[in-house]
Amino acid sequence: MSYASENIAASLKSARENKGLSQRELSARSGVPQSHISKIESNAVDLRLSSLASLAHALDLELTMIPRKSAPAVRSIVRSTGSHKPQSNNDALRELARAQRALDTLPKALHESSAMETLQRQFQEMNNFRNILQETDAIRNMRSALEAVENSGGLKNLEKIAEDAQRLRNMLAHSVPSHMINEPTSRPAYSLDEDDSDG
């Protein structure tokens, strides 16, 4: 109703989508029933602060009260810190998240291979390009490949996938204005966007 709640609802929704989570997944993380999340996002309930807090926490968001006069400045900060999305890359982001999950749930036996290491690194890097990420299909393919590895158990396959990841990551890096990147293949120079290890 109150225009404030519309904003909150919209923030929650877009934050969830930007993390590539489904309502059910968010439900699992936050403890809030999926049916309720649906109502919340469509601004159909006057939710309680506890619900909001649960969701915000699960989404790495913080609810703050700012003086009206500093609101524009804050908005500007958030805009520049967060990513501007072409609005068309939600699918890509979701795929990226799924792929990452697929990677994490790989058999432990593989977790020490060097291919695994580079894969982890490349994914980390790709996360730095969330704002320009659009290659939904490429990522989807990588995910299927990863899931296939579980069965066909091939370490060689994993290496192939790692190559793909590296290739994709390089593509992204090259499409970024050069002044935004300091060192080509080494450490990310900006915005590390860790996923949570709940603790």
Next chain:
Amino acid sequence: MSYASENIAASLKSARENKGLSQRELSARSGVPQSHISKIESNAVDLRLSSLASLAHALDLELTMIPRKSAPAVRSIVRSTGSHKPQSNNDALRELARAQRALDTLPKALHESSAMETLQRQFQEMNNFRNILQETDAIRNMRSALEAVENSGGLKNLEKIAEDAQRLRNMLAHSVPSHMINEPTSRPAYSLDEDDSDG
């Protein structure tokens, strides 16, 4: 309970106090019952977003969800835009607000006097020094004087008060130690500054 709500509760309370409002006054502005405000501020209730929104609106606050990683930057902005309070001036602010209300509810007959005009102006100015305002007693005296005017109807009194207001305002502008203005309507030993208000 949830640490997030503690923050909210504290924010609401300090925001209210900084505006010099009592719970009942805030209740009148926001439509939220005083008894409920009390519970909310003591974090004894899991309030709904609508309640929070009402209160925030009445306090000129804005509810926003910000990414965790930009939270520090936002806090910094709010700190610099808002005022740093010595934490001891809540009383002074409250008094200022009350005095202002007393001024507004003066008989209309007086509303056109030049004394009234300067008073309005000085109050406006004093508001600009909220952050360093500490002279609770001086303001309290001004308020009582204002309330007294209603009865004794003296325009001359109003002029005296206006002088005091001007004096206080100049004190603030020059950041003069507060113990020098503790004397009510009597004239100070030092000479009066000319008023350098914005032209």
Next chain:
DNA sequence: AGCCTTGATCTGCAATAATAGATCAAATTT
């Protein structure tokens, strides 16, 4: 000493958020 304000605390009572769980159509995936 009296009067007023403030914040906290009770009393019901009504409205509704929150829960668990099932279902559904549409879109995706296999």
Next chain:
DNA sequence: AAATTTGATCTATTATTGCAGATCAAGGCT
């Protein structure tokens, strides 16, 4: 084509807010 996923929409039941209005002790003020 079949299975799965997704978001939305039901059902019922429970738990709690929110409201209205009174009351109270503590402090401040006249």
